[in-house]
Amino acid sequence: MILLRAACQSIEHSLNGNRYKYWNNNQNSILGELLASFVTLKRHGALRGCIGTLEPRHPLLDDVIHNARAAAFEDPRFPPLTSPDLEDLHIEISVLTAAEPIDACSRAELLLLLKPHEDGLIVQEGKRCATFLPSVWSTLSVPDTFYAALMQKAGFSTDYWSSKLIFSRYRTESFEQEFSR
Secondary structure (H helix, E strand, C coil), rough: CCCHHHHHHHHHHHHHHCCCCCCCCCCCCCHCCCCEEEEEEEECCCCEEEECCCCCCHHHHHHHHHHHHEEEEEEECCCCCHHHHCCEEEEEEEEEECEEECCCCCCHHHHHHCCCCCEEEEEEEECCCEEECCCHHHHCCCCHHHHHHHHHHCCCCCCCCCCCCEEEEEEEEEEEECCCC
């Protein structure tokens, strides 16, 4: 698939100090549509980087190329990727649907409205914002645990609730493969 190949080449070019630009000859394809994406990198099954956008700002292909580079070299949780890190590197690209608000008056109501393994969740209050992709359900499969970890990621206590919290859900279409040159 073009997106996975472009993500791999973006990372490889960046390791060599170059920027990568894929020339999309078919501007009418989904690659040219304004869509948000995340690129997740794992090594030996452990997270190694994950960067993305929640709202579409660029054509999908450009967004994936940028997010692949950022996941490899700019995720503040990890040191920049090195050439040896490419071995056993797994890439996953998630293309997001538009986020839709969830109207919930309590944590319990929110948890009932969530569809595990299908919904990605965004939480916002003031300048704090965090998200978990639907794939996170594979490691946090209990809605209460999923919520607690997301709140912690956003900088709140794990049991935090406020009427000022704004929740949105989205779905993803994901593609993955081992890193290839």
